Amino acid sequence: xxxxxxxxxxxxxPPGDFYIDPWRPVERSVITHGHGDHARWxxxxxxxxxxxxxxxxxxxxxxxxxxxLPYGATLDHHGVKLSFHPAGHVLGSAQVRLEYRGEVxxxxxxxxxxxxxxxxxxxxxxxxxxxxxxxxxxxxxxWRPQAEIFAGIDDWWxxxxxEGRASVLFAYSFGKAQRILHxxxxxxxxxxxxxxxxxxxxxxREGGIRIPETHYAGDFKKSDPLLRQALVLAPxxxxxxxxxxxxxxxxxxxxxxxxxxxxxxxxxGVDRGFVLSDHADWPGLLWAxxxxxxxxxxxxxxxxxxxxxxxxxxxxxxxxxxxxYGDEDDSDxxxxxDQPGADLPGANQPGAxxxxxxxGP
Ligand SMILES: [Zn+2]
Ligand SMILES: [Zn+2]
Numbered sequence: 073x074x075x076x077x078x079x080x081x082x083x084x085x086p087p088g089d090f091y092i093d094p095w096r097p098v099e100r101s102v103i104t105h106g107h108g109d110h111a112r113w114x115x116x117x118x119x120x121x122x123x124x125x126x127x128x129x130x131x132x133x134x135x136x137x138x139x140x141l142p143y144g145a146t147l148d149h150h151g152v153k154l155s156f157h158p159a160g161h162v163l164g165s166a167q168v169r170l171e172y173r174g175e176v177x178x179x180x181x182x183x184x185x186x187x188x189x190x191x192x193x194x195x196x197x198x199x200x201x202x203x204x205x206x207x208x209x210x211x212x213x214x215w216r217p218q219a220e221i222f223a224g225i226d227d228w229w230x231x232x233x234x235e236g237r238a239s240v241l242f243a244y245s246f247g248k249a250q251r252i253l254h255x256x257x258x259x260x261x262x263x264x265x266x267x268x269x270x271x272x273x274x275x276x277r278e279g280g281i282r283i284p285e286t287h288y289a290g291d292f293k294k295s296d297p298l299l300r301q302a303l304v305l306a307p308x309x310x311x312x313x314x315x316x317x318x319x320x321x322x323x324x325x326x327x328x329x330x331x332x333x334x335x336x337x338x339x340x341g342v343d344r345g346f347v348l349s350d351h352a353d354w355p356g357l358l359w360a361x362x363x364x365x366x367x368x369x370x371x372x373x374x375x376x377x378x379x380x381x382x383x384x385x386x387x388x389x390x391x392x393x394x395x396x397y398g399d400e401d402d403s404d405x406x407x408x409x410d411q412p413g414a415d416l417p418g419a420n421q422p423g424a425x426x427x428x429x430x431x432g433p
Contacts, residue, residue, distance in 0.1 A: 075152070075170045075177040076203060076370075078393055083179065083203070087172050088152035090119075092179050095396040102154065104181025105165035106131050106246065109398040119147075121156035123192065124164020126275040127246070143192060159183040160194030161350050162247030163279055169197050178364060179203040182397075184349070185356040186218060190247075190254050190281050196363030203393065204361055206374035207351040208329050215329070215353045221346055222255040228325060228344055229260050229303050236300045238322040242308040242342065245269045247350050248327060249305050250276045250283055258284035262298055265289060266306035266315070294318045311340070329353070361388075373397040 076083050082094030082101075090100035097114030104110055104120075106127035111120075113132055120128055122140040129136065141147055143166065146155045151173075156166035161182040168179045178199040187193035225241065232239040243249045245268040253263065253273065265273065265286045273283050289304055299319055308326065310316060329349025330336040337345040352360060357379065361369055368389040371379050376392040383390035 073172075073175070075172055075175060075201070076179060078395070083393070083395065085152060085170060088149050088154070088170070090149070091115075092168055093181065093397070102168055103128065104159065104168060104179065105162055107162065107182065109396070110181060119154075121158075121164055121166035123279060124166070126278055127162075127164050127272070130271055130275050131246075143195075157197045158192035158195045160185060160187060160191060163191045163250070163276055163281065165191060167195075167197055169199065175200055177201045177203065178366075180205055180360070182207070182350070183352055183360065185352050185360055186215070188218060188251050188255070190251050190276065194360070196360060198365050200366060201368040201370065202361060202364040202366035203370040203372060204357065204379075205351065205397070206357060206371050206376055206379040208349060208353050209357055209371070209375035209379035211354050213329065213332060213349075213353045214355060215347065215349060218255060218348065221327075221348045222252075222257075225252065225255075225303075225325070225327075225346055226257045226260060228323070229256070232323045233261055233301050238299050238302050238304055238319040240304045240306060240316070240319060240322045240324040241327060241346075242306055242311055242324065242340075243327040243348075245307045246272045248348070249273075249307075250281065251350065252305065252327060252348070253283045253286065254281065256303070261301040261303065262287065264292065264299070264302045264304045266304075266310055268307045269305050289315075289318065292318065294320060308340070311342070358382075 076085055081091055081096040081098050083092040090102055091098045092102045093104055093110040094101050099116045101115035102119045106124055111128055118136055118138040120140055122142045125140050128138060141156055143156050143158055146153050153171040155169045157169055159165040159167050159181055161184050170177045176199040178197045180203060182205050183194050185194045229239045243252055249269045263284060263286045273286055276283050292299055324342045325344035325346055326340050326342045327346040327348045331345030331347045369383050370391055370393040372393045372395045380390045380392050
């Protein structure tokens with residue numbers, strides 16, 4: 073019996089009668105992490121790993137019906153034993169382990185295998201069937217160690233400072249932005265953030281993650297000399313908006329795994345691309361899959377066909393799983409575009425920059 077099947081509402085566990093990261097509203101949802109394409113509004117009940125509670129409440133509303141479980145703790149539901157295990161993707165991200173009559177399935181959600189200090193590191197979980205993402209499931213995707221990327225950002229920031237201009241770095245506001253803040257050298261100068269980023273910083277700080285002091289960019293006048301010393305973190309949708317005018321002359325960069333592709337950087341029209349992803353690269357995906365010991369692998373969003381073919385060549389029983397998950401770095405590509413996860417109520421609170429919203433209306 074399959075412990076997880078694809079239904080129009082999302083990935084469904086028949087014996088447990090619940091959905092994992094459903095894309096349509098359901099009665100009982102199990103959520104792997106707070107990105108908009110995985111944690112959506114409208115479910116009657118939510119179950120998630122405890123470290124993700126602050127994120128989910130900040131994004132979906134303080135009053136959602138949310139039950140949490142510490143990593144590794146087991147909940148028995150209709151005979152299905154369910155537990156969460158760290159996915160190393162963003163704060164609170166989890167793989168979902170399901171055990172029923174001796175069969176073990178693990179649904180990974182999104183994951184990254186390099187530990188980054190902003191969330192519990194990825195933990196391989198033995199299982200019979202592994203449901204994996206494949207956002208960067210092509211052999212060309214191989215990440216450099218993150219320390220090199222952070223050193224590159226630091227150097228770029230110092231050089232811009234020396235030339236008297238701000239360094240504006242576009243990064244997804246939940247996860248990527250906090251990872252950058254945690255990884256860069258905050259002694260170089262002041263750090264300014266867009267209103268979409270700061271509410272998430274707060275949740276990370278409350279979760280005990282070291283995030284250096286940050287200021288709202290909106291509090292500074294264009295004439296303020298401090299702007300020209302600053303590193304500014306903003307969501308990609310702020311690019312080209314009136315919000316950017318306060319910085320006068322600036323250098324801009326974009327931090328994303330997609331920056332490996334020259335064409336993407338050109339499309340973004342930024343000065344610098346920093347290849348930094350919160351997803352596993354090709355070797356990371358293969359390593360994680362191997363560590364599970366699974367004989368059967370179901371592949372969700374990303375380069376599904378390439379990874380499925382490769383795994384079959386390795387003798388595994390692999391198949392694609394059609395889902396409606398997207399990619400957070402690409403989902404906020406166009407301001408106001410109709411994307412999944414058009415949320416982030418925190419961006420509208422007092423003191424936040426009124427425009428633009430990170431994601432759609
Ligand atoms: Zn994600
Ligand atoms: Zn995803």
